[in-house]
Amino acid sequence: MRAQIIDGKAYADGLADRITATIPAFTEKTGRVPGLAVILVGSDPASEIYVRSKGRKTRELGMASFEHILPAETGQTELVALVEALNADNRVDGILVQLPLPDHIDELAVVRAIDPRKDVDGLHPESAGRLVSGRPGLVSCTPLGCLMLLRDQLGDLSGLDAIVIGRSILVGKPMGQLLLGANCTVTMAHSRTRNLADKVRQADIIVAAAGQAGMIKGDWIRPGATVIDVGTTRAVVDGKRRLLGDVDFAAALERASAITPVPGGVGPMTIMVLMHNTVLAAHDRAGLPHLQLW
Numbered sequence: 294m295r296a297q298i299i300d301g302k303a304y305a306d307g308l309a310d311r312i313t314a315t316i317p318a319f320t321e322k323t324g325r326v327p328g329l330a331v332i333l334v335g336s337d338p339a340s341e342i343y344v345r346s347k348g349r350k351t352r353e354l355g356m357a358s359f360e361h362i363l364p365a366e367t368g369q370t371e372l373v374a375l376v377e378a379l380n381a382d383n384r385v386d387g388i389l390v391q392l393p394l395p396d397h398i399d400e401l402a403v404v405r406a407i408d409p410r411k412d413v414d415g416l417h418p419e420s421a422g423r424l425v426s427g428r429p430g431l432v433s434c435t436p437l438g439c440l441m442l443l444r445d446q447l448g449d450l451s452g453l454d455a456i457v458i459g460r461s462i463l464v465g466k467p468m469g470q471l472l473l474g475a476n477c478t479v480t481m482a483h484s485r486t487r488n489l490a491d492k493v494r495q496a497d498i499i500v501a502a503a504g505q506a507g508m509i510k511g512d513w514i515r516p517g518a519t520v521i522d523v524g525t526t527r528a529v530v531d532g533k534r535r536l537l538g539d540v541d542f543a544a545a546l547e548r549a550s551a552i553t554p555v556p557g558g559v560g561p562m563t564i565m566v567l568m569h570n571t572v573l574a575a576h577d578r579a580g581l582p583h584l585q586l587w
């Protein structure tokens with residue numbers, strides 16, 4: 294079998310059109326456009342690139358972007374004060390604090406300061422609780438993007454065996470909850486999991502989010518499985534800068550029925566779901582009907 298490549302960029306472009314189409318009616322009813330604020334503390338070059346590309350996309354889609362790039366020495370009190378100012382700013386519908394934060398800042402304290410209605414990253418305990426209990430709320434961008442791709446590829450996921458490798462608060466844990474909510478039987482694997490290969494071999498759906506380049510080998514993949522690769526490890530291969538996924542892509546191509554490439558798979562979805570969550574938050578805050586765009 295030769296796997297189909299799941300084109301995350303193409304799906305994201307389609308979602309972009311559906312997002313853009315909601316904005317004129319929103320503006321007519323509210324007199325403004327949806328707005329997204331992104332906060333970056335410190336000057337990690339990769340993070341700066343993400344923040345700028347998020348800002349560019351936000352404006353491309355017709356929304357307002359507020360970018361706050363703060364020095365690494367910024368204190369927690371100052372950061373929380375900025376979040377509170379953005380909570381109070383009616384032009385801002387979504388607040389994203391780029392993680393990780395410097396060690397002297399308690400991430401949870403900052404995330405808790407975000408108004409849950411503006412929590413477009415789904416990181417607030419209120420958002421996490423809503424996801425677990427099946428109530429409506431904002432869901433982390435990367436896992437929601439993965440679910441959109443899986444639903445587009447496979448339709449109903451009921452009864453399928455899924456494995457999530459990685460248990461981060463931003464990706465693995467919410468991914469497991471989303472798959473459970475879609476009626477999959479979910480295995481959560483992580484760095485202490487024994488016999489990982491055997492567990493991956495049982496799965497119809499593999500979501501690799503461990504952040505270890507090439508750790509999922511081709512012969513672990515059940516023939517016909519659907520593979521979502523969340524990994525993005527920066528590396529230099531044969532003198533060229535490369536972005537590497539968690540899956541041995543060439544080998545997986547021979548076994549999977551469908552697989553996301555890196556780059557061009559999950560990455561473009563993450564950014565577009567951020568835009569999606571921002572328009573959802575904007576509609577919710579304005580008291581407008583809930584949007585369903587996927």
Ligand SMILES: Nc1nc(=O)c2c([nH]1)NC[C@@H]1CN(c3ccc(C(=O)N[C@@H](CCC(=O)O)C(=O)O)cc3)C=[N+]21
Pocket residue numbers: 343389390391392393414434435463525536555556557558559560561563564
């Ligand atoms: N609170 C928070 N929320 C995040 O969502 C978050 C974060 N912190 N910290 C950093 C990570 C990283 N991240 C990516 C977003 C888009 C691409 C993306 O667009 N990747 C492209 C390639 C980009 C390239 O070539 O560098 C692709 O995979 O095709 C990658 C990574 C979001 N993150």
Ligand SMILES: [Mg+2]
Pocket residue numbers: 459460461483484502503
């Ligand atoms: Mg992990």
